[in-house]
Amino acid sequence: MDIIIILQYFFSFLLIWQFVGYSTLMGIIALKSKPENRDYNYQPFVSIIVPAYNEEAVIGGRIENLLNLDYPNDKYEILVVDDGSTDNTAGVVKKKMEEQHQLEVRLIKNVERKGKASAVTLGKGYARGSIVLITDANSSYDENVLKEMMLHFKNPKVGAVSGRYIISNTTGSLTSSEAFYWEIEHISLLGESRLDSVSTVIGTISAWRKELLKSEAKTITEDLDSTIQVRRKGYKIKYEPNAVVYETSATTTKDQITQRKRTSLGTIQNMFKHWRYFIVPNDWYSLVIFPSHKALTMFSSFILMAIPVSYVVVGDIKMACIHFFLTLFVFSSLVGLLLHFKSKLINEVKITNFSITSIPKITYYVLLNEYLILLAWKDFVLGRYSVLWEKTESTR
Numbered sequence: 001m002d003i004i005i006i007l008q009y010f011f012s013f014l015l016i017w018q019f020v021g022y023s024t025l026m027g028i029i030a031l032k033s034k035p036e037n038r039d040y041n042y043q044p045f046v047s048i049i050v051p052a053y054n055e056e057a058v059i060g061g062r063i064e065n066l067l068n069l070d071y072p073n074d075k076y077e078i079l080v081v082d083d084g085s086t087d088n089t090a091g092v093v094k095k096k097m098e099e100q101h102q103l104e105v106r107l108i109k110n111v112e113r114k115g116k117a118s119a120v121t122l123g124k125g126y127a128r129g130s131i132v133l134i135t136d137a138n139s140s141y142d143e144n145v146l147k148e149m150m151l152h153f154k155n156p157k158v159g160a161v162s163g164r165y166i167i168s169n170t171t172g173s174l175t176s177s178e179a180f181y182w183e184i185e186h187i188s189l190l191g192e193s194r195l196d197s198v199s200t201v202i203g204t205i206s207a208w209r210k211e212l213l214k215s216e217a218k219t220i221t222e223d224l225d226s227t228i229q230v231r232r233k234g235y236k237i238k239y240e241p242n243a244v245v246y247e248t249s250a251t252t253t254k255d256q257i258t259q260r261k262r263t264s265l266g267t268i269q270n271m272f273k274h275w276r277y278f279i280v281p282n283d284w285y286s287l288v289i290f291p292s293h294k295a296l297t298m299f300s301s302f303i304l305m306a307i308p309v310s311y312v313v314v315g316d317i318k319m320a321c322i323h324f325f326l327t328l329f330v331f332s333s334l335v336g337l338l339l340h341f342k343s344k345l346i347n348e349v350k351i352t353n354f355s356i357t358s359i360p361k362i363t364y365y366v367l368l369n370e371y372l373i374l375l376a377w378k379d380f381v382l383g384r385y386s387v388l389w390e391k392t393e394s395t396r
Contacts (some may be wrong), residue, residue, distance in 0.1 A: 005319065008310050012327040018300055019366075020334040022292040023184050026191025027341030033194040042154040046146055046207070047127030048135060050120035055137035056087040062137050063096045067103055071146035075291045077104040081123040084113030086264040115387035117215040117222040124213060132213055134223070136204040140246045148243040149207050159212045159235025160227065162198055163205030163243035164188070174256055175249040177365035180358070186241065187345055188293060193239035196284035197231050199293035200224040205245040209235075220387055221266025224294070228274050231285050250331070257372045258390050264376035265274070265385050267294050298377075301370040 048066055052059055059080065066078050080093045093107045108126055110119060124132055131153055135141070145163060152161045164186060167179040192198045212230050215222040227237055250256045271278070272295075278295070281287035311320040370385035379385050 004310050004314055005315070005323075008307060008314075010324050011307050011310075012323070012330075014296060014303055015300060015335065016327070016331050017292065018296045020331060020338050023191075024190045024334050024338050024341065026188045026195075027338060027345060028191070030187065030190035030345055031341065037067060038151050039154055040147060040151055042129050042151050042335065043072060043075050043147075044150055044153060045129040046071070046131045046133055046150065046209070047123075047129035048076060048078045048133045049123035049127065050078065050080045050135055050137055051116045051123070052080055052085065052089050052093075052137045053083045053113060054085045054087045054089060056085075056089045056092055056141050057065050058138045060092045060096060062135075062139070063093065063105060065140050066135075067100060067105075068143060069141065069146050070125055070143040071150075073103045076146060077106065079106050079108055079123045080127055081108045081110065081119040081292045083115070083119040085112045113388060114217065117219050117387060118217045120215040120222060121217070124210060124215075127210060127373075130210055131207055132210045133205075133207045134203065135245070135315055136247070138247060141205070141340055142244045145205065145243045145245070149205075149240050152238045152240060153207075153209065155236075157234075157236055158238055159209050159230040160201055160237045160395035161207045161243075162237065162239050163207075163245055164189075164239075164241045165202045165205065166244055166246050167249045168246040169248050169251070172251050173361045174253065174365065175251060175319055176358075177361050178249045178256075181365065183342060184345055187338070189239040190241060190345060192293070192387060193237075196289060198227070198239045199239040199285075199289050200227045201237060202245065204247060205243060218387060219266070220269050220385060221263060224266055224270050225273070228270060228277065232274070232277050248381070253368065256368060258371055259377070261372045261376045261379070262385075262390070264298065264373050265380055268298055268376060268380045271295055271298065298373060301373045301377075304370060330345070 028306045033353050050059075050062060050066075055062075063078060063080070069076070082090050082093070090107060090109065095104070097105045097107065104128065108123055110122060120134055131150065133146070133149070149161045149163060165182055167175055167182060170179045187199050200221075203221070206223055206226075208226065208230070212233065212235060213226060214225060214229060219225045230237060249261055261303050278290060310323045311323075312318065
């Protein structure tokens, strides 16, 4: 029985570390780090690639958003890759190309739908820029995105840069919980970037040195795969909190599962694909960042289920209560510290306020994510997944 009790506390440590401990540590690192020097005169030519599949409803507004970025018109281009759309996506893009003459907008067509990774690779082949920026058709950028992200590439050791992701619709229960999740992610990404590299770029606002970007067609989440590849080559992946992308979050449970399950599937796939890199860690990314932020998350559902099972096996109610309330106390204490860091590190764009009434909504969101991780493992083991992204209509 002693070994089971030891496992109980070890499992509790893992869960606390995953949900609040790691983010708290990253918050400390972010607060203690000195700001980096910023040279806004560094303005390399950028190729913005927008993979699109049946995005007729949003692609026009997306192009308008990209045309109005605060960056010299002769220093960037927009490449829309139509990945086998069956609607009028191409027609809308062509109309936008005819309407404006100040900035180059090009349409590249995949006759057959092959997925985002293939679309990115196709667009990269036409890109004239030394830096390639990947984005989605249903996102919206702040006008200073290019100016803030590009300055990092002055450092030859930086291979990629990620911007900050913010949920634009936060009135619903699911969307407000996801917005809170992304604020905690913001803290983690800040600390990771200062320590070494971010665990993964945000797919809709990720910039890369063109020669380093290699999107493999069979990859589910090409952004995570590319992040690991670039880090393995010795380059850093930085986070730029002043480069903000806004996106509508899925408002239904079904769409949330579709989105998040795909992300989990991609993480599992990359864990197995790059296992040799992580089995013998040689940097902070492979030693702490990826295992804590990505890999451990994929096992949290099993750990959560193991703890109540261990209570039953031990059969000691007093022991179970001591373990439960001690775990709850440590967890709550770290939540309080993390919320303090949140108030320090998120002051210019404040979206959510944590309160007692938020607990049921956030708990539901967490349990939903734990459930879809189990679904992801099931689909991965059975081979029931595709590289083609599933559109969630509530995000359009």
